[in-house]
Amino acid sequence: MKYRHQFHAGNFADVHKHVLLLDVLRALMRKDKGLLFVDTHAGRGEYELHPGDSAHPAEWQAGAAYLLSAEPRHETLRQYRELLVARRHGGSLVYPGSPLLALGQLRDVDRAVFFEMQREEAGHLRKLVTGRTRVEVADGFAGLRALMPPPERRGCVLIDPPYEEREDFTRVTQAATDTLQRFESAVLVLWLPVKLREDFDTWYAKLRRAVNRPTLASLLWMHPCDSRAALNGSALVVINPPYLVDEAMREWLPEVRSILGGPQSGCEVL
Numbered sequence: 001m002k003y004r005h006q007f008h009a010g011n012f013a014d015v016h017k018h019v020l021l022l023d024v025l026r027a028l029m030r031k032d033k034g035l036l037f038v039d040t041h042a043g044r045g046e047y048e049l050h051p052g053d054s055a056h057p058a059e060w061q062a063g064a065a066y067l068l069s070a071e072p073r074h075e076t077l078r079q080y081r082e083l084l085v086a087r088r089h090g091g092s093l094v095y096p097g098s099p100l101l102a103l104g105q106l107r108d109v110d111r112a113v114f115f116e117m118q119r120e121e122a123g124h125l126r127k128l129v130t131g132r133t134r135v136e137v138a139d140g141f142a143g144l145r146a147l148m149p150p151p152e153r154r155g156c157v158l159i160d161p162p163y164e165e166r167e168d169f170t171r172v173t174q175a176a177t178d179t180l181q182r183f184e185s186a187v188l189v190l191w192l193p194v195k196l197r198e199d200f201d202t203w204y205a206k207l208r209r210a211v212n213r214p215t216l217a218s219l220l221w222m223h224p225c226d227s228r229a230a231l232n233g234s235a236l237v238v239i240n241p242p243y244l245v246d247e248a249m250r251e252w253l254p255e256v257r258s259i260l261g262g263p264q265s266g267c268e269v270l
């Protein structure tokens, strides 16, 4: 596998994904009952980002760095920015990935399981986590299947594969469908890259038919969805969205767009 998240950490798509994840977890924490959080493609947990580091393309300079210099209005964006401020050291940033972001929200009654295929990435993550948390060097799609339904009967799952292989699009649909068959109230957060808008719309229509549960999609694009950039946009789908996540997204998403995006950018809630 060639994929290293280090090269993309803190870019516009990470900011989009992590703000949404934070908002979903905050909403789930309004109820006292414990839950299971599963991150099927967890990464190494944190990423050291330095300005002008030639080994690491500066995607984060057009993502997390813009948010750091902004004064966001929405409460979730303010909270997310504070997490970044606490990890900023001069011009550098130790960017928190999804596992650290989630662990910051989970309580003693909650549990977390993280899957990561690359041994070295998983090893790094293992050193960072504590509490009722497991890190497994294993395929996240198969691992998720084995965990459903969780004994807590409350759960939130992030599915965030690298999409180096086209099959990841169908694997994500399959994993969502399987999970909901075993555990119909699972809250699922799926990340997808957007190159052509039309391809996303086709995939999303199929997913909605397959899962037949309430769904919500958040789209953020930095370039028009037919341009030649490697990644034009970021899409997040929430299945069984918790109460008020839809309303909040309609407020924070345009704000994220205006902080990160130029004249060619856009956003939409579906």
Ligand code: SAM
Pocket (backbone or CB within 6 Å): 001, 003, 005, 017, 039, 040, 041, 042, 043, 044, 045, 096, 097, 098, 099, 115, 116, 117, 118, 121, 138, 139, 140, 141, 160, 161, 162
């Ligand atoms: N979720 C992380 C975050 O937001 O901070 C980023 C994850 S990154 C997009 C995808 C990760 O999945 C990579 O670290 C890669 O090594 C790992 N990976 C790839 N295939 C996998 C699989 N089948 N099961 C588990 N992890 C996998």
